[in-house]
Amino acid sequence: MNELSLAKEYPKEQFNLLCNTDTIAAIPEIKSPVVQSISIKTDPAEGEVYIQQKAKNEWTDKNGNYHPAVPNLYAITKNGLKKLADGAGIKMVSSEHVIPATCQKCVAVNQNSGKVVQCGNCKNKDVAFKVTISVPQLTGEDLIVSDTNEVIVDNVTASMTPNQKSEFLKFLPQICEAKALNGAIRTALHIKGTYTLQELKKPFVVAYLVPNLGNEEVKRAAIDNMFQSSGRLFGTPPSVQQIETRPPEGTPEQSAAYGDFDDYVDGTYKEAENVPAQAPSEPERNDFYCDKCGEQIEEKVWDYSVQHYERPLCYKCQRIVRGNGR
Numbered sequence: 001m002n003e004l005s006l007a008k009e010y011p012k013e014q015f016n017l018l019c020n021t022d023t024i025a026a027i028p029e030i031k032s033p034v035v036q037s038i039s040i041k042t043d044p045a046e047g048e049v050y051i052q053q054k055a056k057n058e059w060t061d062k063n064g065n066y067h068p069a070v071p072n073l074y075a076i077t078k079n080g081l082k083k084l085a086d087g088a089g090i091k092m093v094s095s096e097h098v099i100p101a102t103c104q105k106c107v108a109v110n111q112n113s114g115k116v117v118q119c120g121n122c123k124n125k126d127v128a129f130k131v132t133i134s135v136p137q138l139t140g141e142d143l144i145v146s147d148t149n150e151v152i153v154d155n156v157t158a159s160m161t162p163n164q165k166s167e168f169l170k171f172l173p174q175i176c177e178a179k180a181l182n183g184a185i186r187t188a189l190h191i192k193g194t195y196t197l198q199e200l201k202k203p204f205v206v207a208y209l210v211p212n213l214g215n216e217e218v219k220r221a222a223i224d225n226m227f228q229s230s231g232r233l234f235g236t237p238p239s240v241q242q243i244e245t246r247p248p249e250g251t252p253e254q255s256a257a258y259g260d261f262d263d264y265v266d267g268t269y270k271e272a273e274n275v276p277a278q279a280p281s282e283p284e285r286n287d288f289y290c291d292k293c294g295e296q297i298e299e300k301v302w303d304y305s306v307q308h309y310e311r312p313l314c315y316k317c318q319r320i321v322r323g324n325g326r
Contacts, residue, residue: 006019006035006207010205014202015037015202015203015204015205016195016199016202016204016205017205018084018088018189018190018191018204019137019138019189019205019207019208031140031209031210032209032210032211033138033207033208033210034089034207034208034210035205035206035207036087036088036206037203037205038083038084038087038203038205038206039203039204040080040083040084040200041080042074042197042200042201047079047080048077048080048083049074049075049076049077049195049200050074050077051072051073052073052074052075052193052194053070053073053194055069055071055072056069056070057069071196071197072196072197073194073195073196074194074195074196074197074200075193076191076195078178078182081185081186084185084189084191084204085133085185085189087204087206088136088189088206089135089136089206089208090134090135090136090185090188091134092131092133092134093132093134093144094131094132095129095130095131095132095177095181096129097128097129097173098128098129098130099128101126101128101150101152102124102126102152103124103126106124125153125169125172126150126151126152126153127151127172127173127176128148128149128150128151128176129149129173129176129177129179130146130147130148130180131146131148131149131177131181131183131184132144132146132184133145133185133188135188135208136208136209136210137208138207138208138209143188145184145187145188147180147183147184147187149176149177149180149183150176151172151175153169153172157169189206288301288302288312289312290312290313290314290317291313292311292313292314292317292320292321293314295314295316297312301314301315
């Protein structure tokens, strides 16, 4: 067995170490360490970082307390996080849509009332995603990390213009999933929320173990395993996917018209300039239906019926239910 001390070979004064470097890893002969040194581009125009907090000059408050100057603080964008995740050998295990908190309240009401309200008839557009990733470690094992992100639409879009909100809602599931993925990567690699420019200029170092193909026994086992599994050799793709999040296919013209998807995935969405004029949009479609007969109803009728009958009903079905005593 040999030993590897990243703390000695990559001192913190010169590198950003993205793993547990306070201990020395004892490496068995059948394993081989992979150490990656990754540089993040510090110019925000290159898309790997953005200014999270602008610099402040030194000042003295009215009580005579001195406040020193504060430099620009930067955060790593989705592109920068993906770059670090690729270098760390991180893979996505799963991504699943989960029930947002607003819908959980509705589920609880349904369970307590014993009534079944048809899902999808409300105006709630909130979404939540849970993303799970696999992170190889210096111990030779894979660490499984999950992160859940929820987007409450009313909170996020409160300060947006109508055009911004409309475009934001087109990509809402992808934005939510990307933020959950980003959160999982930050947690797995112990990435800080902000860095100074001097910190970002230091390379980021990640390390993990892989099979040592220089060992004859490992090489022989790898060759045997390769030929025993024809599926791996010729066809079926692996169930574990490399991390990648992108806008939905089939909407390239929308992405092109409103700029880069990263503009709003990382919380820095801004309304695009010189967007071509669009034809007046059609009136918003009424998506409210009677839970009993299926007839389309107005929103105010839906609201009244849910409030008084605990389910959406048209005028006719309201009279029937009222005549039957419920």
